[in-house]
Amino acid sequence: MISRRHLMQQAMALGAGALASQIPFMSAQAADAALRLYWWGSPDRSKRTLDVAKLFEQSHPGVTATGEAVGGDYWTKLATMLVGRNLPDVIQFEPTTLPDYYRRGAMLPLDSYLGSAIKTDKFGPGVLDLARVDGKVAGIALGINSFSMFYDTEAFSKAGLAPPSAKTTWKEFADLSVELTKAMGKDRVWASPNASRYNYVFDVWLHQRGKSLFTEDGQLGFTVDDAKEWYDYWETLRQRGGCVAPDVQSLDQSLIDSNPLARGNSAMSFAYSNQLIGYQSVLKPKLGITSYPVTKADGPSGLYYRPALIWCIGKTSKNPDAAAAFIDFFVNDPEAGKILGVERGVPVNLDIRGAVVPLVDEVPRMTIEYVNAIANRVVPYPAPVPKGATEFDQMVMRPVADQLAFGQLSVVQAAERLISEGKRVIRS
Structure with missing residues (x-):
């Protein structure tokens, strides 16, 4: 209601x-x-x-x-x-x-x-x-901002769990999300959103692996295998119960009010650092801020200003x-x-x-301190995105992720569609 x-x-x-x-x-x-x-x-x-x-x-x-x-x-x-x-x-x-x-x-x-x-x-x-x-x-x-992750400090405190940090790996994040969801024990509340539909999270994921969403000459900067790994991660986490259900995630229009954290359906959110103010203005629990998970504790952050x-x-x-x-x-x-x-x-x-x-x-x-804290971990600002980048986000990335979560596509099919549909809309 x-x-x-x-x-x-x-x-x-x-x-x-x-x-x-x-x-x-x-x-x-x-x-x-x-x-x-x-x-x-x-x-x-x-x-x-x-x-x-x-x-x-x-x-x-x-x-x-x-x-x-x-x-x-x-x-x-x-x-x-x-x-x-x-x-x-x-x-x-x-x-x-x-x-x-x-x-x-x-x-x-x-x-x-x-x-x-x-x-x-x-x-x-x-x-x-x-x-x-x-x-x-x-x-x-x-x-100036950067990519960041917000979390409900009270949810972690009540569960007796340490919140994620700059050294948290993607594997540790998945295990933590499953554990937190179980510890909260609330109907229709999960630890994490399903970030498979967020192009900016995928971009950081790729930068951590020496790649990017788009190349400097305006092409897709990843392969089908990269997309398979991405979708497999989030689909596995969804099946383990660590991230929100498909019907919840499909409501997210990349606005604060429609995000699962702001709606009370998740305890964490992948967002931009300056949005902490907007999130905190609509939520009672105190929020914390940290960077995205990494491939390994001392691995590259994939972040950029x-x-x-x-x-x-x-x-x-x-x-x-x-x-x-x-x-x-x-x-x-x-x-x-x-x-x-x-x-x-x-x-x-x-x-x-x-x-x-x-x-x-x-x-x-907190947002200022976060921006300052990542100064030694950022990569150079990427080249301007190509024509069709907006369509890629709204007409390809989000729908394909939703279709996967709803069981309409397999991981392999989702990865192949992301590439084929992406090439169709991107115009260098």
Whole structure:
């Protein structure tokens, strides 16, 4: 049964932006520019975004900003707006979708704004490269994060089990998941999600083995045998009772509110480090954070620093200069930095980062400490993903994993389909 609290959270996440789009933050009289902002995320993210937009308007008279926070149909709506040439002025992307949409003509390159309208002198080393596609800066990273695993500290404490750590191997993780599930003894609650459908977890798994999801020339970076090993791991764990049932996992739309941990169906989650804030805001038990399991205790982590999220300017924007001013304000204004904290990742502006750290409470500080802790274990940031990467995730990776879990495919069939369907949608 879905609780009233859950419905309220969903309404906030999916409806806050729609409401905001009807009510300007300030009077539209004599407005020189009207900006449309488009993002996804938790209610907490929406509140921070809207608060910064209000602050931006106060320092930019004549400019209005309206927000639209969207849930599971984010990319469907964005694709429709792209076809209709009605893109928002400022659009939120993440690394796997940015190159694809840039090459489709969804956003303006920002190179002409850098150093002037968008100040970059306080950015950390390599920040601009995190959103560079085909030699052009397609967007501005809003924060730095990495892959991480969250866990319910109370569940492990009550079970008398030590939570996973940076040295936990994949085999140990599987055994621990089975043991924790049994110890919790709750109906419809498991230790782990079924991560076979998460392309970012598979990417880390591959990096630990010297491979990657995609090659630099835009092809699949793994073989059928790699996929077999991947699917066999998760299917075996599912059959042992260590990860969630297929019907639970199929509900996950890669949003916090739909994730098994947030829904109360698992005690752990594979996520991005900055999302700890959003998860903790909807869960009562205290969460812990660590890195993904590894092939062996002293083996490579497979982790890399990545832009948590990215602001881009829509190609059809009628007010690109105002949009650039908004992005500059978002990443460089000290007061905006205090509002945003580290919810979208550790700030890229080093001065803002230094000012924010002393102000944040325990949960945001945990994300900063985690990002700092893995500094000596990260691999270089990979090349931009090829065209079709979004379709690979949504139309291939997720469906194939679900079909395997529901018993519609064998491990071998799933691996072969991932390769064949992957080659069909990927366009280098």
